Amino acid sequence: MELIVKTEVEAMTIHYDIETDGLFLKGIEEGIEKGIEQGIELEKQVFVHKLWALQEFSLEKIALLVDVSPERLVEMLRAYLQAEGQSEAEAVRIIEAYRERFV
Secondary structure, eight states: HHHHHHHHHHHHOOOOGGGEEEEEEEEHHHHOOOOOOOOHHHHHHHHHHHEEEEEOOOOHHHHHHHTHHHHHHHHHHOOOOOHHOHHHHHHHHHHHHOEEEEE
């Protein structure tokens, strides 16, 4: 009896290839797009850090070169300075002092 049940259960098994499923493929595509966007954002942050380290360009010029809004640039610089150990207030003060150098 056990052999008959085992044979019947194996015969009823449904095989489904998830890798051909439309929703699965859509999820993969969305994941790839998100990864690309995150990679681009990381590259922009690295570029901002390099331009900031040079201390030769105004914030407006850095924003233009990196292709971010001036507000986004300030956010990136504030986060960078805080990661380097500055408090939020110190980071804002440093950014404002830098901005004044190019007025």
